[in-house]
Amino acid sequence: MAAASQSPKVHLTSQTRVIAAVLALAFMALVLELIRRDRLQERFSVVWFVAGLGMLIGAAFPGLLTLVADAMGVRDTNVALFSIVLLFLLGLALNFSVTMSRQAAQITRLAQERALEKARAQSLSSENGGEAKSKSLES
């Protein structure tokens, strides 16, 4: 009964479904294009591809969303949808912070290595310069 009274809420017109599907396809095409142009590395693209696929499936089978909402015990399918998207984005943002932290540490180590390398080269060249000078004095 409850599902029946809600069914008008989740009923998508074929127009919205087509728009959603087109958007999902466009999004996946954009991801592909970014990879093709080397603007996005493959390992970062998987999650976005899955997201696009999810959008496509949602557009093709709107009943799925109702099932998920029922499983979550949420009356309003919209709320279920927004919660899922929000959690997904939250996880993704955290993942990016982790990646950024690792890269910050790598950049720091790189800067340290370069600084020490340059200092060492400088001290070597000044030693060699000193030798060259003393040699030229001898000759």
Add this chain to the structure above:
Amino acid sequence: MRTLVFIPAWNEEDSVAAVIADVRECMPEADLLVIDDGSTDATAERARAAGALVASLPFNQGLGAALQTGYLHALREGYEACAHLDADGQHPPAEVARLLGEVYADRADLVIGSRYRDPGKAESDDYKPTISRRIGTGVFRFFLTLATRQRFTDTTSGMRAANRRVMALFSERYSPDFAEIESLQLAVREGLRVEELPVRMLERAGGTSFLTPLRSAFFIFKGLIVLVVGQFRPRHAGAER
């Protein structure tokens, strides 16, 4: 003992040359390294002109990263002991030599110069901190003591001496954000002998403290988080003794 004295410096062109000269005079046998932390002024040139080896980080990375560079260099070049002091002239090199003495005598792995424990006195009388600074110091003292079960008075001191065990640890693990406090906690947790030695410190020659009340509050808050998280960190595998 082969000793490296390193000086982290960020825009300290006014004082760095004098500090180098002082260190040279006090510890003529020690090698000197200035870590220029992305200075935008003439710090690197002045240091080089004063005869120090200069490692310039390509951009400002923070004190922790600068200090770690020094520990890394000391470890790689096979120094048996190292020490560092601030470039603003508030740390007398003679006192740094005293810290190194403790390391040479193998009484401690890491020695901290504390401005508070004046010999025979509980508090230093030539050092008058502001109220916010005093609160911060108190909070950090309390929690660091709680975390390490060892009494520390000057938790943010930038004057330290260390042996190779500490170099190995700090060159791998040194927080860029909260270098001074977290490093003490880390060293104690790894079972290293950390000792505090009362030292005489001077008024800073140039520059001003970066602390405002709001910043202090944030600083303390961040420090507490770092300390709490630090208690749950896994121990380092390589630093057994």
